[in-house]
Amino acid sequence: MYSPFNPYGSVHREHASHHWHGGSAFRTQYFNALSMGFPEMERRMIYSVRTAMAKLGDTPQARHLRGPAQNFIAQEASHSLVHARLNVQRINPNWPVLTNLWPRRKIAQHHWLSNLARTCAVEHVTTILSVYVFRQPSLFNPVTPSLRDLWLWHAAEEIEHRCLAFDVYRAAGGGYLRRIAYFFLIVFTANALVMAQTLTNLALDGQLFKPRTWRDAFVLFWGREGLVWFFGRHLPTYLRPDFSPKDRHRQACDTALRWLQDYRSRTQGP
Ligand SMILES: [Fe+2]
Numbered sequence: 001m002y003s004p005f006n007p008y009g010s011v012h013r014e015h016a017s018h019h020w021h022g023g024s025a026f027r028t029q030y031f032n033a034l035s036m037g038f039p040e041m042e043r044r045m046i047y048s049v050r051t052a053m054a055k056l057g058d059t060p061q062a063r064h065l066r067g068p069a070q071n072f073i074a075q076e077a078s079h080s081l082v083h084a085r086l087n088v089q090r091i092n093p094n095w096p097v098l099t100n101l102w103p104r105r106k107i108a109q110h111h112w113l114s115n116l117a118r119t120c121a122v123e124h125v126t127t128i129l130s131v132y133v134f135r136q137p138s139l140f141n142p143v144t145p146s147l148r149d150l151w152l153w154h155a156a157e158e159i160e161h162r163c164l165a166f167d168v169y170r171a172a173g174g175g176y177l178r179r180i181a182y183f184f185l186i187v188f189t190a191n192a193l194v195m196a197q198t199l200t201n202l203a204l205d206g207q208l209f210k211p212r213t214w215r216d217a218f219v220l221f222w223g224r225e226g227l228v229w230f231f232g233r234h235l236p237t238y239l240r241p242d243f244s245p246k247d248r249h250r251q252a253c254d255t256a257l258r259w260l261q262d263y264r265s266r267t268q269g270p
């Protein structure tokens with residue numbers, strides 16, 4: 001795990017542009033909405049994996065998963081910190097963060113396998129989004145280099161650890177029905193939350209009723225290479241009983257991992 005985006009560092013001047021995604025209010029507030037949700041969501045995923053690993057005890061399977069699980073936790077913890085820092089820099093502190101409306105203590109009341117099934121579903125969704133980012137290299141072209149690196153770094157690490165939650169779920173004996181039930185729940189709630197957060201941001205930004213906002217939304221979601229088509233093709237694979245995150249998106253995963261290797265070598269120094 002390595003992150004060059006020091007969460008305690010000073011505000012980067014490159015981040016000072018208001019509509020940082022190429023001047024597009026919609027794309028800016030959509031990615032802001034994702035970033036606003038990440039810190040809390042990732043803390044919950046860490047909790048679910050940590051709890052599951054403790055439940056697995058000291059079995060050979062658990063020993064095999066311990067290293068990758070620690071890597072997963074370290075990566076998600078750094079994503080959470082970096083996005084929390086970015087949110088402080090980029091987003092009005094008075095804007096509501098909808099992800100935080102669901103109290104964290106409620107998660108502790110759920111069965112640990114259900115929390116893990118939720119994490120597996122979130123990881124499937126984030127992997128598809130991350131693969132999309134690497135298959136559409138122009139998506140972050142209108143963004144300053146440091147912000148582009150931040151989003152690609154997060155996407156690449158999501159791809160790198162995409163199998164961990166699923167492997168822990170399988171090792172813990174998690175079943176198909178629970179996995180699928182939480183998949184539907186996550187697809188519905190995550191979409192609703194991100195869209196509600198995006199619309200709230202746009203309204204508070206005074207951009208909700210501008211024609212360009214909706215033109216950009218249409219292109220991002222329904223354009224020729226839009227997110228809707230991509231998710232429509234890849235989300236349902238999770239429903240297969242023999243689904244495995246390892247076997248999917250080979251080419252994009254290789255590209256992402258190569259990018260990550262290069263990125264780490266150029267940011268970590270000699
Ligand atoms: Fe993450």
Ligand SMILES: [Fe+2]
Pocket residue numbers: 076123126157158161
């Ligand atoms: Fe992740």
